[in-house]
Amino acid sequence: MRGDDPTRGTIRPMTHTPGLSEAEALAALAAHPAITWRPFGREDLPAIADLYAECEAYDRNPERQSLGGLQEFWDSPRSRPEEDTLVGCDLEGRVVATAWAGCNRVVTERRGVYLGGAVRPDRRGEGIGRSVLRWEVAHALAWDQATREEGYGPLTLRLYAPSDQADVRDLAERHGLAVERYFFEMSRQIGELPPVPDLDDVAIVDWDPARSRETHHVVDLAFQDQWGHVDRTDEMWDEVTASEAFRAEWSLVAIEGTTGAVVGAALNCAYEQDWQATGVTEGYTDQLAVARSYRGRGIASALLVESMRRFAISDMQAAALSVDAANPSDALRLYEGLGYEQTSSTCAYGLASPSS
Numbered sequence: 001m002r003g004d005d006p007t008r009g010t011i012r013p014m015t016h017t018p019g020l021s022e023a024e025a026l027a028a029l030a031a032h033p034a035i036t037w038r039p040f041g042r043e044d045l046p047a048i049a050d051l052y053a054e055c056e057a058y059d060r061n062p063e064r065q066s067l068g069g070l071q072e073f074w075d076s077p078r079s080r081p082e083e084d085t086l087v088g089c090d091l092e093g094r095v096v097a098t099a100w101a102g103c104n105r106v107v108t109e110r111r112g113v114y115l116g117g118a119v120r121p122d123r124r125g126e127g128i129g130r131s132v133l134r135w136e137v138a139h140a141l142a143w144d145q146a147t148r149e150e151g152y153g154p155l156t157l158r159l160y161a162p163s164d165q166a167d168v169r170d171l172a173e174r175h176g177l178a179v180e181r182y183f184f185e186m187s188r189q190i191g192e193l194p195p196v197p198d199l200d201d202v203a204i205v206d207w208d209p210a211r212s213r214e215t216h217h218v219v220d221l222a223f224q225d226q227w228g229h230v231d232r233t234d235e236m237w238d239e240v241t242a243s244e245a246f247r248a249e250w251s252l253v254a255i256e257g258t259t260g261a262v263v264g265a266a267l268n269c270a271y272e273q274d275w276q277a278t279g280v281t282e283g284y285t286d287q288l289a290v291a292r293s294y295r296g297r298g299i300a301s302a303l304l305v306e307s308m309r310r311f312a313i314s315d316m317q318a319a320a321l322s323v324d325a326a327n328p329s330d331a332l333r334l335y336e337g338l339g340y341e342q343t344s345s346t347c348a349y350g351l352a353s354p355s356s
Contacts, residue, residue, distance in 0.1 A: 020134050020138050021138060021142070022135070022138040022139050022141075022142040024138070025131070025134045025135035025137075025138040025139070026135060028131045028134060028135070029086070029088070029099070029131045029132070029135055031131075032088070032126065032127070032128055032131065034090055034091050035088045035089065035090060035096055035097070035128075036088065036089055037086045037087070037088045037099075038086065038087060039081060039082045039083070039085050039086060039087070040074070040081045040085040040086075040087050040098070042071070042074050044087055044095070045067060045070045045071055045074060046067055047094075047095045048070060048087060048095055048098055049065060049066065049067040049070055050095070051095045051097075051098065051118060051120060052064070052065040052098075052118060053065075053273075053277075054120065054121065055118045055119070055120065055121060056277070057277065058121040059162055059165050059168075060162060060164070060165075060344070061162050061165070062162060062185040062343065062344040062345075062346060063160075063185075063271075063274075063346070064271070064273045064274050064277055065273065066244070066245075066271070066272070066273040068244040069243070069244065069245070069273075072239070072243055072244065073102075076239060077235070078104070078105060078106055078235065078236070078239075079102075080103065080105070083103075083143075084100065084101050084102055084103055084139065084143075085098065085099065085100050085101075086098065086099040086100075086132075086135065087099075088128070094120075095120070096119070096120050096123050096128070097117065097118060097119040097120065097123065097128050097129075097132055098116075098117055098118050098132075099117045099132040099135050099136055100114070100115070100116035100117055100136070101113050101114070101115060101116075101135070101136040101137075101139040101140050101143075102114035102116060103139075103140065103143050105147075106233050106235060106236065107230055107232075107233070107236075108149075108151070108152045108153060109153045109230050109231075110153040110154060110156055110230050111144055111148075111152060111153060111154065111155045111156065112155075112156055112157075112158065112230075113136075113140035113143070113144075113155070113156070113157045113158070114158055114159075115133065115136045115137070115140075115157055115158065115159040116159075117129065117132035117133060117136060119132065124167065129167070129168075129171055130171060130175075133159075133171060133172070133175055134175070136157075137157065137175065137351070140155065140157050141155075141353060144353065154352055154353065155352065155353040156350060156351070156352050157177070157350065157351040157352070157353075158348060158349070158350055158351075159172050159177055159348075159349040159350075159351075160346055160347070160348055160349070161346065161347055161349065162344065162345070162346055162347075163182065163344075163345040163346060163347050169347065169349075172349040173349075175351075176351055177349035177350060177351045178349065178350060178351075179347050179348070179349055180348050180349065180350040181227060181324060181325070181326065181347070181348040182324075182325040182326075182345055182346070182347050182348075183322050183323065183324055183325065183345065183346045183347075183348065184322065184323050184325055184332070184342045184344075184345050185320065185321075185322050185342070185343050185344045185345065185346070186320065186321055186322070186323060186335055186340040186341060186342055186343060187282065187318050187319065187320040187340060187341065187343050188308075188318065188319055188320075188338070188339040188340045188341060189317065189318050190308060190311055190312045190316055190317055190318055190319060193305055193308050193309060193312070194301075194305055194338055194339065195305075196301075196302050196305045196306065197297075197298030197299075197301050197302050197305075198298070199254075199297065199298055199299060199302055200257075200297075201256065201257035201258055202254055202255065202256055202257065202263060202264075202294070202297065202299055202302075203254070203255045203257060204252055204253075204254055204255075204302050204303060204306050205252065205253055205254075205255055206249075206251075206252070206253070207248045207249075207251035207252060207253060208253060209241075209248070211253065211262060212237070212238075212241055213234070214261075214262045215253055215262050215265050216232070216234065216237040218262045218263065218264070218265065218289065218291055219265055219267075219287060219289040220232060221291065221292075222264070222289035222290055222291055222292060223289060225292065225329070226324070226327070226329075227324055227326070227327075240267065240286075240287075241267070243269075245269040245270055245271055245272075245284075245286075246267065246268075246269055246286075247268050247269060247270050247283070249310065249314075250268035250269075250270075250283055250307060250310045250311065250314070251265070251266060251267050251268045252265065252266045252268075252303050252306055252307060252310075253265050254290065254294075254299050254302070254303060256294070263290065263291045263294045263299065264289055264290035264291060264294065264299045264300070264303060265287070265288075265289055265303070266285055266287070266288050266303040266304065266306075266307050267285070267286050267287040267288075268283055268284065268285050268286065268307050268310070268311075269283075269284045269285075269286045270283065270284065271284055280317050280318050281315070281316050281317045281318070282311070282316055282317060282318035282319060282320045283307065283308070283310070283311030283314070283316045283318075283319050283320070284319075284320045284321065285304065285307055285319070285320070285321040286321075288300060288303060288304065288321070288331075290303075295329065300331075300334060301334065301337075301338060304319075304335075304338055305338070307319065319340070320340075320343075321335065321340065322346075323335060325345070
């Protein structure tokens with residue numbers, strides 16, 4: 001699954017209280033010989049992107065970071081890389097590991113922290129990953145305790161891993177994280193396209209930046225019946241539509257003919273770092289939403305088919321998306337009916353603090 005929202009999902013309370021304070025967790029990191037730790041600097045991002053690419057290839061991760069995406073994270077006014085990140089370098093200055101506990105400071109209904117560390121494959125088995133995860137959890141708890149105010153929702157921590165990445169899954173489970181959800185990556189070749197459903201009085205039209213706020217509202221409402229959805233702020237939404245991956249020329253809005261209201265949307269992206277790894281160019285439907293009162297009328301199918309048509313015009317070889325394996329709207333059946341097939345899966349691990 002794409003995106004950086006760590007607040008999604010309802011997760012169980014912690015099965016244990018982590019035994020390390022943040023200071024103790026930092027000391028444990030420092031105890032690893034010949035590795036020095038400091039927060040990410042923007043100048044570190046190319047080397048960190050290279051580390052992620054090496055790890056993603058080794059782990060067969062279906063989602064890959066790009067340098068541009070890391071720079072967007074760094075530049076976002078929501079980010080605090082000087083507080084939430086660490087990079088570990090060896091004596092030659094080579095990046096060995098990263099620790100990233102991304103605290104979402106703008107959503108208070110559910111306080112979310114994304115756990116995103118990585119360890120270079122040739123340095124695994126030394127206990128570095130264990131120390132990284134312990135610092136991430138300790139940092140998340142310390143941040144929550146220091147900044148919590150009356151009325152804030154529970155603190156939730158989230159870690160994503162490819163379903164077949166046994167070492168990370170074992171590490172997560174040994175630290176009290178539990179699998180909460182599986183997400184399937186799906187793809188279909190761009191060839192003969194299925195017919196566009198007859199939508200009567202609903203039109204599929206080009207993405208309109210002037211209607212971005214209205215579309216944001218409709219998408220958030222449409223996702224409220226999805227697993228643990230939390231509405232995004234305007235700032236979070238704008239980061240999506242301004243990202244390097246977003247493709248306005250591929251993205252679509254469904255308009256109700258009588259009222260002229262937005263009733264659905266497909267936000268499509270180009271994750272070019274994936275193309276380089278797989279050798280397949282693909283358009284990616286990052287968000288597909290239809291207002292609940294308009295479901296069952298073929299709007300989602302029409303949005304996907306028109307998306308595929310636009311991918312084909314841009315000479316893409318495939319169309320791809322991700323789906324919650326337990327999606328209550330039967331999205332998996334819809335995608336399979338349009339020819340999408342599962343290519344990989346990701347599991348979401350969760351941890352929640354009982355004290356929040």
